[in-house]
Amino acid sequence: MSACAAPGFAPGPAHPEELAAVADLAAVAFPGGPGRADLEAALAAATGRLHVARRGREIAGFALARRVVDELEIAWIAVGAPHRRRGVGARLLADLIVRERAAAPLSAVHLEVRAGNEAALAFYAAAGFVAVGRRERYYRGGEDAIRMTRTL
Numbered sequence: 001m002s003a004c005a006a007p008g009f010a011p012g013p014a015h016p017e018e019l020a021a022v023a024d025l026a027a028v029a030f031p032g033g034p035g036r037a038d039l040e041a042a043l044a045a046a047t048g049r050l051h052v053a054r055r056g057r058e059i060a061g062f063a064l065a066r067r068v069v070d071e072l073e074i075a076w077i078a079v080g081a082p083h084r085r086r087g088v089g090a091r092l093l094a095d096l097i098v099r100e101r102a103a104a105p106l107s108a109v110h111l112e113v114r115a116g117n118e119a120a121l122a123f124y125a126a127a128g129f130v131a132v133g134r135r136e137r138y139y140r141g142g143e144d145a146i147r148m149t150r151t152l
């Protein structure tokens with residue numbers, strides 16, 4: 001985490017009134033990614049997890065995940081461009097995992113990331129994830145996915 005990491009954005013489960021801000025963030029970070037309906041479904045589902053980093057009404061980042069028994073699958077995580085490299089994403093991810101472990105046993109966290117997304121690969125590696133496989137031409141457009149796992 002960078003030396004100036006005191007952004008004041010607190011991580012935690014999203015509130016319904018924060019969905020619009022999360023959808024805006026998602027639309028910029030992931031064109032063709034999760035839309036408002038996906039976010040609503042995640043909030044409503046027993047296995048869905050939608051967490052945000054907030055300061056007052058400002059949302060700096062979000063994480064969308066799904067619990068599968070004793071494992072967690074991260075679907076999307078993004079931090080708004082002005083807030084990157086300040087530890088917001090790391091705190092969001094760490095807080096999500098801490099809360100899930102506190103709620104019920106958690107053995108591993110899984111995700112897939114674009115092979116060319118060097119920022120995300122470095123981010124997940126810094127968070128303790130290791131590459132465990134590759135899905136060839138997984139994404140539209142033909143880019144491979146790197147499968148990463150953090151065993152707890």
Ligand SMILES: CC(C)(COP(=O)(O)OP(=O)(O)OC[C@H]1O[C@@H](n2cnc3c(N)ncnc32)[C@H](O)[C@@H]1OP(=O)(O)O)[C@@H](O)C(=O)NCCC(=O)NCCS
Pocket residue numbers: 001002003029075076077078079080083084085086087088089090091113117118119120122123124126
């Ligand atoms: C990936 C992402 C969520 C990281 O969020 P962030 O808040 O900027 O990350 P942090 O500041 O918490 O970074 C923690 C550590 O991860 C690594 N890291 C993060 N971004 C990095 C980058 N661009 N290049 C290299 N390492 C990086 C560093 O080790 C960093 O620690 P440091 O700043 O002390 O060196 C953010 O870049 C983002 O939203 N990207 C666009 C969306 C995306 O690609 N999401 C992932 C795929 S779902």
